[in-house]
Amino acid sequence: MLSYALDLPSAQFERPRSDIGPIVVVDDCALTGSRFRRFLQKYPDREVIFTPLYAHPELCEAIERDEPQVTACVNVRDLHDYASERFGNNHSEWQARWHERHPDSRYWIGRTEHLCFPWGETDTVTWNPKEERVEQGLSVVPPEHRLKTRPGADSSQRESSASVQVQPSPTGPIRPSPPVLFGQVGNHTIVANPEADVCIELGGTAAAMWHALVEHGTIGDTMGALRQAYSVGETTLRADLVDFAKQLAVHDLLHVPDGSFA
Template identity: 30%
Template sequence: MPGAVLIGRCEPEPLLAVAGTFSDEQQLLLQQLRGHLDLLMQEREIIDYSKAEAVCGQLAARMQVVFGAEFLQAAHFAAIPRGGLFVLGMLAYHLDLRPDQITTLDAAADDRTLFAIDDCCLSGTRFRESLNRIATHSVVFCPLYAPEALCSSIASREPRVVNCLPGASLRDTSPTPDDAGYSAWKHQRLSRLVADDYWLGQPLGVAFSWCTPQTRRWDETEGRFMEGWDVVPPSRCLKRRLLLRRLEHDAAVDYLPPLTLNTPHSDTGIRAGGRVLWCRQDAGVVVAKVPQRAGDTASVYGLDTISSELWQMLMLHGSMQHAIQVLLTRYHVASERLWADMSSLVEQMRSEGLIVQCDGIPQGGGPVASSGRGSSD
């Protein structure tokens, strides 16, 4: 979306908006991404290295109880690249595996049980692809995180899989048969899945310090699952961090939209309202009041010339006194007239809910900028 700008703020509640001029198709896409983003923000757990190490210990203990130490010492172990390599490395220490027990999916001996290790399993698609590379007739699948129901389905439907043990179970977020609307949901879910999918469930998302599993969203226009957004910040994920570094240094990349962060100052007299976002646009400023409900229309205001300068200084310093002093150096106007006009504008912004005013501001004069209403995605 050329020309689009991302606007975000963290306090008092996280908000993210896209500003620009969009076609009907782009607006539909933004609506789909908004729903996908809401889902990810509610259903995505980030697993750091210490938590992953602890769950690896749980998985190792479970494997020892189910199979016994002697069986484990006679088996081969292979990782499903690349996330499984992290898990297998930790499991090798928990289980005290010998170097000759660690192999690859393609090189596993066909006369020994192979433990296939992965960091997570959300649908089973990647495991099915990996199983086609394995020659042995006895496979145990051990994802660090997976829904128990999915593991049971894999074990029952794959003849070569003797067991499927997760280290920790992911919660299934799909409705139950007793919930209202379950039949409609099941019909829709079946229409979107392929015939050989292992189960109907929708597991809670998970992300690791080394990578984030690819998210999917249903595209009504395309009639299929498409790549979704990733909400895990690069600071908390190695894969995301390296990807961002490559994109930032790639001259051919021209699709990264600029990001404007609105950071309110809690110790200032004037600041933006709790659900207000703004950004510079051309020679002015666009201010949007984001509604609480996704389907409601936003109020969008355009400020230019002196009113846009006032807004930016208020957002930066939060002081009417400081803003007036700066504006007096830029415009040949009487101090009393400027105070009156700017105070009137600030009062208009306050009444519209665009700013929160924590100190007294002189009143008087008339507004110097008008506001317009429109829709915002």
């Protein structure tokens, strides 16, 4: 926490190591043990005591069982494993797939609650079945609320992070198609339907029409909102708006029920 708060390398706050006695490794959490395994490779001949603040009991048991040099793995708080509840009868198959992807790095495979600390949040990974690869999971806490990524933090410690945007609930008959996701990226709006393999970028008036349609849900109400922002005739605005909505509907980005253009 001091290194993040003062923008100094964390190594400056480590006490000189001694060859006498065991190494006591303290960490905020241990989810799979892969980071701890990498640490052990640096000190193969030392006795080690591992004390994560948060960990699943089975992970601690696995570390003590698999690593003779670890005399104890003691956590302060137990994490709960939600994997069996989520995957049910497919739990064993799910674990086996992750073992195949990480055969030598993880002591234990589960799915625990997401952890956030003042200095940062835990890294998560997810499997992309379409690309058949492991990808970094999304962050939950905005960068400005984490010491690690707050504005003005030292660039060597800063992480890149995307903002979290919430999809608004539709209010009218004209609405985004069920699989559609959209969000603001810079000055543009990205609209995508992953099931239809369609993704478009909207800017200027096109982005304004999209957000107005999503917010109001009808051609009439959308026209009323847009006429307050743009100086354009009613006939021209209606024609442009209807044509825009039809194009989006053709590409499965917008759901337009029959009669919605009347």
